[in-house]
Amino acid sequence: MAQTQKLAVVGAGLVGKRHIAAIGQVPGVELVAVVEPGPCDQTVPVYPDLDALFAAKDVDGVILSTPTLLHVQGAMACVERGIPVLIEKPLAASADDAEGLVRAAATIGVPILVGHHRRHNPIIQKTAELIKEGAIGKVRAAQVTCWFYKPDDYFDLASWRKKAGAGPISVNLVHDVDLMRHFLGEVVTVQAQMAPSMRGFENEDLAAAVLRFESGAVCTITVSDSVVSPWSWELTSREYPIYPATNESCYLIGGSEGALSIPDMRLWQHEGGTSWWNPIKATAMPVSSSDPLINQIAHFEDVIRGRANPLVTGEEGLKTLRVVEAIQIAAQTQTTIHLGNKAAKSVVVVDKISDIL
Structure with missing residues (x-):
């Protein structure tokens, strides 16, 4: 029987507690420690920082769910010790910082995973499969809505959420950008x-x-944490029961032969040929249901044991972060941002929007 893999969670806030709960649902792993400088009600040993953890415990993997500004420092401490690490999104506060981390991990040969947990959701996996199979033909357009209203106490509980760089572009939209890259390239x-x-x-x-x-597809994407709306992944996916569920969709992906609404997983196609004169109907696509955070922990175990490569690598997290940074820069400078080949590095030059209208 394989030895149980010992995991530590760094940061016992909202997301950290979800990781802790998920670990308890996965055979083959166990939570052996938590790192949290503040009050913490966990039953396992709690340490104030990573140095104290590593001095006291041998661990097989670490999950970082700290504020974004601390991601690179914490991840490097793990990588330098040869410990695989799952880092909550976004990977880092800046793409340049993330690039240094990704390069160091590759050089040392330590796997890093990025917590874009939605890729572990069967709904997302089914969507990617349908697109790859050509169910909607050549993908031409996508529309993403990420609107919700965060209450004031959400920000009061963690003052860093009020700071520059911690708005919904980096905290929330990063998930949707990652999925559009996953679906569309x-x-x-x-x-x-x-x-x-x-x-x-x-x-x-x-x-x-x-x-x-690169394919020529165009995606329009909006986000707000101050808009009352039923159209967000949180309220439509039924992924996390704490959110009230709606029967709406938040992603629309359109192609030359059909369209998908997600997460209700309806495939829209014309009958008798692709023409707006012909009847159009929706077919519900069958999809299984499971908790992506639990799936992600099970995958992390497989990576630690050498049975799998990371589904969302550090390089993938870096590419998504480059796009998120480009959104922020484009909004601030009112310029069109051109990204380098495969979104590996952004090239911030080009045209003022006013010059191309």
Whole structure:
């Protein structure tokens, strides 16, 4: 029988507690420690920082669910010790910092995973499969809506959420950008707008972007944490029971032969030929249901044991972060941002939007 893999969670906030709960649902792993400088009600040993953890415990893997500014420092401490690490999204506070981490991990040969957990959701896996199989033909367009209203106490519980760089572009939209890359390929240009926080915080609370992909597909994407709406992944996917569920969809993906609405998984196609004169009907696509955070922990175990390669590698997290940065820069500078080959590195030059209208 394989030895149980010992895991530690760094940061016991909202997301950290979800990881802790997920670990308890996966055979073959166990939580042996938590790192949390503040009060913590966990039954396992709690340490104030990573140095104290590593001095006291041998662990097989670490999950980092700290504020974004601490991701690289914490991940490097794990990588330097040869310990596989699962890092919550976004990978780092900046793409340049993330690039250094990814390079170091590759050089040392330590796997890093990025917590874009939605890729572990069967709904997302089924969508990617349908697109790859050509169920909607050549993908031409996508529309993403990420609107919700975060209450004031969400920000009061963690003051870093009010700071510049911690707005919904980096905290929330990063998930949706990652999935559009997963479905549609690499982004080549970005245009964007954003608005300052109505609550008076340092960050934005509303943004919109237009992404163009190497394939020629175009995606429009909007996010706000100050809009009352049923159209967000949280409220439509039934992924996390704490959110009230709606029967709406938040992603629409259109192709030359059909369209998909997600997460209700309806495939729309014309009968008797692709023409707006012909009847169009929806077919519900069968899909299984399971908790992506539990699936992600099971996958992390497989990576630690050498049975699998990371589903969302550090390089993938870096590419998504490059696009998120491009959205922020495009909104701030009112320029079109061109991304380098395969979105590996952004090239911030080009045209003022006013010059191309």
